[in-house]
Amino acid sequence: MSVSETYVRYRRTLSEEPLAIGVVLVALWMVWSLVTGLASGGIQISSLASLIWDGLLRGLIIGLAGIGLSMTYSILNFANFAHGDYLTSGAFAGMATSYLIAGIGENSVGALLLVGAGGSVFGGALGIGITTAPIAVVFGAVLAGVATIALALVIDRLVYRPIRDESGIALLITSIGVAFALRYLLQFVFGAGVRGTTAAGSVPRVNVPAIDGTFRVTAHDISLVVVAAGLMLGVHLLLQRTKLGKAMRAMSDNEDLARITGIPTEQVIRTTWIVGAGLTGVAGYMFVLWKGTLGFNDGWLLLLLVFAAVILGGIGSIYGAIGGGIVIGLTASVSVIWIPSEFGRAAAFMVMIVILLFKPEGIFSGRSTA
Amino acid sequence: MSVDDLRGRFEGLFERDVTLVLAVLGTIYLAYILAGVAFGYELRGQLNSIANLTFYIGVFGMLALALNLHWGYTGLFNIGIVGFMGIGIYVTALVSKPPVAEGGAAQVGGFGLPLFVGVLAGVVVAGLFGLLVALPALRLRADYLAIVTVAFSEIVRFTMMSRTFQTFTVPDTIDLWLFTFDPAADTVGLGGGGGLILNYTDPLEALLRALFLWEPYLGFVAFVQQNFISNNPKPVIDGVVYGIVLLVGVGLFYLLLSRTGKSPFGRVLKAIREDEDVANALGKDTDRFKLTAFVLGAALMGLGGILWYSGRGSITPPSFRPNITFFIWIALIIGGAGSNTGSFLGGAIFAGLLYEGPRYFKNLVETAFELGDAPRNFGEAMAGFASLDPMPFVLYTLDSISQLRLVIMGVVLIWLMHNRPEGLLGHRKETASSVDLARPGSGGSTGNPAAADGGEEQ
Numbered sequence: 101m102s103v104s105e106t107y108v109r110y111r112r113t114l115s116e117e118p119l120a121i122g123v124v125l126v127a128l129w130m131v132w133s134l135v136t137g138l139a140s141g142g143i144q145i146s147s148l149a150s151l152i153w154d155g156l157l158r159g160l161i162i163g164l165a166g167i168g169l170s171m172t173y174s175i176l177n178f179a180n181f182a183h184g185d186y187l188t189s190g191a192f193a194g195m196a197t198s199y200l201i202a203g204i205g206e207n208s209v210g211a212l213l214l215v216g217a218g219g220s221v222f223g224g225a226l227g228i229g230i231t232t233a234p235i236a237v238v239f240g241a242v243l244a245g246v247a248t249i250a251l252a253l254v255i256d257r258l259v260y261r262p263i264r265d266e267s268g269i270a271l272l273i274t275s276i277g278v279a280f281a282l283r284y285l286l287q288f289v290f291g292a293g294v295r296g297t298t299a300a301g302s303v304p305r306v307n308v309p310a311i312d313g314t315f316r317v318t319a320h321d322i323s324l325v326v327v328a329a330g331l332m333l334g335v336h337l338l339l340q341r342t343k344l345g346k347a348m349r350a351m352s353d354n355e356d357l358a359r360i361t362g363i364p365t366e367q368v369i370r371t372t373w374i375v376g377a378g379l380t381g382v383a384g385y386m387f388v389l390w391k392g393t394l395g396f397n398d399g400w401l402l403l404l405l406v407f408a409a410v411i412l413g414g415i416g417s418i419y420g421a422i423g424g425g426i427v428i429g430l431t432a433s434v435s436v437i438w439i440p441s442e443f444g445r446a447a448a449f450m451v452m453i454v455i456l457l458f459k460p461e462g463i464f465s466g467r468s469t470a
Numbered sequence: 471m472s473v474d475d476l477r478g479r480f481e482g483l484f485e486r487d488v489t490l491v492l493a494v495l496g497t498i499y500l501a502y503i504l505a506g507v508a509f510g511y512e513l514r515g516q517l518n519s520i521a522n523l524t525f526y527i528g529v530f531g532m533l534a535l536a537l538n539l540h541w542g543y544t545g546l547f548n549i550g551i552v553g554f555m556g557i558g559i560y561v562t563a564l565v566s567k568p569p570v571a572e573g574g575a576a577q578v579g580g581f582g583l584p585l586f587v588g589v590l591a592g593v594v595v596a597g598l599f600g601l602l603v604a605l606p607a608l609r610l611r612a613d614y615l616a617i618v619t620v621a622f623s624e625i626v627r628f629t630m631m632s633r634t635f636q637t638f639t640v641p642d643t644i645d646l647w648l649f650t651f652d653p654a655a656d657t658v659g660l661g662g663g664g665g666l667i668l669n670y671t672d673p674l675e676a677l678l679r680a681l682f683l684w685e686p687y688l689g690f691v692a693f694v695q696q697n698f699i700s701n702n703p704k705p706v707i708d709g710v711v712y713g714i715v716l717l718v719g720v721g722l723f724y725l726l727l728s729r730t731g732k733s734p735f736g737r738v739l740k741a742i743r744e745d746e747d748v749a750n751a752l753g754k755d756t757d758r759f760k761l762t763a764f765v766l767g768a769a770l771m772g773l774g775g776i777l778w779y780s781g782r783g784s785i786t787p788p789s790f791r792p793n794i795t796f797f798i799w800i801a802l803i804i805g806g807a808g809s810n811t812g813s814f815l816g817g818a819i820f821a822g823l824l825y826e827g828p829r830y831f832k833n834l835v836e837t838a839f840e841l842g843d844a845p846r847n848f849g850e851a852m853a854g855f856a857s858l859d860p861m862p863f864v865l866y867t868l869d870s871i872s873q874l875r876l877v878i879m880g881v882v883l884i885w886l887m888h889n890r891p892e893g894l895l896g897h898r899k900e901t902a903s904s905v906d907l908a909r910p911g912s913g914g915s916t917g918n919p920a921a922a923d924g925g926e927e928q
Binding site for chain 1: 547606607609610611612613614616617618620621622624625628629631632633634796799803846847848849852853870873874876877879880881882883884887888891
């Protein structure tokens with residue numbers, strides 16, 4: 101690094117100093133108010149634990165959805181704004197399957213396939229849940245992944261492939277078009293209403309003791325943890341033990357170079373979509389199973405948090421996406437200790453903006469796996 | 471090339487632009503008037519339909535022009551437009567709404583200052599928030615800037631919705647060091663999820679009063695009542711006149727932005743768009759130029775938001791979802807980023823065809839054919855196919871046209887990005903150079919300034 105570069109960096113750091121000081125002061129104030137709150141009993145440890153548990157689960161969903169976004173972001177080099185609607189599509193496909201398996205014979209097939217559009221069938225009445233209808237849930241999750249893979253491949257073939265060589269911004273704008281078309285087609289088919297999808301009352305739950313109380317853990321929480329951890333481990337092995345991971349890393353570094361060294365780039369791109377979309381679809385389904393409601397806007401509302409996670413973790417890193425997801429999920433949940441609850445998501449966005457300002461390459465950068 | 475020659479070329483360009491704009495507007499208006507005839511509208515209905523169309527052409531044209539300053543001129547990928555619009559109209563409401571004590575049904579009051587003060591404050595505050603976003607964010611890559619701006623617009627919406635900012639009580643007197651200040655306001659705030667009732671003077675009335683045209687205007691309304699529309703013509707005429715005011719506003723935006731674009735300041739912006747490092751190397755403080763452009767554009771977006779919503783009677787947070795931002799982007803991309811005429815044309819075509827068009831199409835079909843009730847959901851619509859009857863599906867499709875028009879917008883956007891990413895007039899993207907870059911002998915024939923990439927696209 102030359103002298104002048106060092107000088108410029110030094111000057112830039114100096115000019116950023118006031119912001120950095122501000123961030124540190126805010127952090128200190130947060131720690132202080134948390135400690136005093138816990139000491140005086142204003143904040144109960146059990147409610148803190150409950151918030152952390154909620155944030156962790158939320159983070160797992162965001163992380164799972166983020167892996168797919170991160171992979172396409174680094175390989176295809178664009179921010180896919182339709183990713184949130186892939187989540188919703190997966191959720192609808194999976195739930196339609198679950199409804200069909202749980203309710204076939206007693207209800208009309210059409211109403212089941214439309215996930216009870218217009219209040220024709222209710223998930224609660226069908227007893228959708230991991231303990232009450234395990235087969236329906238497992239098949240639902242699998243089909244959510246499969247359907248999202250099919251959707252992503254079709255969209256890639258029709259929309260993204262013809263303009264593969266365009267700039268990232270052109271692709272981003274195109275993906276906004278895809279997002280619009282997909283989201284409102286879903287509304288056209290499944291209706292605008294938000295429906296309850298699970299038999300929330302009959303999900304088994306235990307109260308885990310914390311020091312001054314308990315917090316609740318449900319069977320759906322556990323299944324979310326199991327599925328998320330399993331899939332993350334699977335992706336890790338896939339990218340570490342096969343040539344695919346290496347090819348993907350090569351492509352995200354330099355696509356032309358990868359192609360002339362004999363890497364079949366189109367095939368790698370297809371595999372990327374398959375892995376990414378599969379995870380996204382399952383994440384969408386688990387999200388809906390976990391929160392118990394489904395609307396056509398769900399994925400879009402989650403998308404910005406997923407972006408935040410991916411940027412936080414460093415684009416292209418699957419560990420980054422998972423870690424970033426958990427940080428973002430925890431921020432959105434736990435921040436209500438310090439600020440009004442309606443600003444939880446805003447706090448997560450602020451964390452993302454602050455990271456972008458100080459470390460735009462993300463906190464896990466340099467350890468990219470995909 | 472002589473000065474006269476240049477001027478002649480510019481005038482030629484101007485004339486052609488005017489013809490083009492008039493032709494497009496004429497076609498859209500003609501289609502709407504014909505649709506009105508088909509609906510059997512009286513004069514009142516026609517005027518209403520025209521006023522509505524003009525309103526959307528005006529606001530989308532204006533906002534597309536403001537976005538053109540960000541994206542077309544400077545290359546700043548801002549997808550937080552609706553945030554600046556919301557800030558503009560909310561600040562205007564806060565400043566100009568009367569205090570609760572005088573405000574009738576409104577739960578939340580304002581400072582009761584004249585409307586023009588409110589508009590000015592709205593524009594200034596939108597610009598200041600532009601500064602707040604731009605100061606840290608402009609160093610970022612384009613796609614990161616996009617995500618930061620859309621996150622910003624969502625934070626703005628959360629703030630509007632939050633209970634924390636719903637109401638504040640203003641103390642009777644405020645002691646400021648040397649002097650004491652006695653505000654008229656009692657309870658102010660952002661109104662939370664219920665939004666704000668805009669119970670200030672009607673903006674059109676305020677404007678006409680300021681121009682001393684209010685009495686003549688009332689006289690004109692009375693004249694229309696006597697001769698054309700006997701039954702309460704004022705709302706209709708208000709709508710038409712407000713539409714004309716908006717079109718004048720578009721004209722002012724256009725003048726401001728094309729002057730900016732041709733100024734030395736604008737040339738630096740275009741240079742930044744083409745290659746920021748080069749502009750930097752030539753000694754331009756590009757951060758500063760980007761900042762100024764961003765703030766100016768944000769202030770114009772604030773003004774656009776004010777003009778859009780100030781006559782609405784009330785505002786609620788759900789109006790400020792990111793969808794509006796994307797509408798404006800689609801308008802700009804239809805018209806062609808980089809060209810002011812194109813931006814306005816894009817706004818007009820978007821408003822006439824994609825935004826309002828599908829609804830008119832639905833009404834036309836419903837007028838032309840006697841149609842029964844539409845099925846309530848997709849299942850019932852598809853059930854018709856079992857007996858080879860497509861009608862339920864057709865009816866359901868027509869009934870869902872307000873959602874499907876967003877699908878159409880998405881498909882149009884994809885199609886444009888595939889087939890004509892430069893839009894209608896994007897090939898006219900102005901160069902960063904102040905001199906003609908066309909090669910001698912070949913440049914003069916087309917009459918267009920060379921495109922930024924050396925004219926390869928032509």
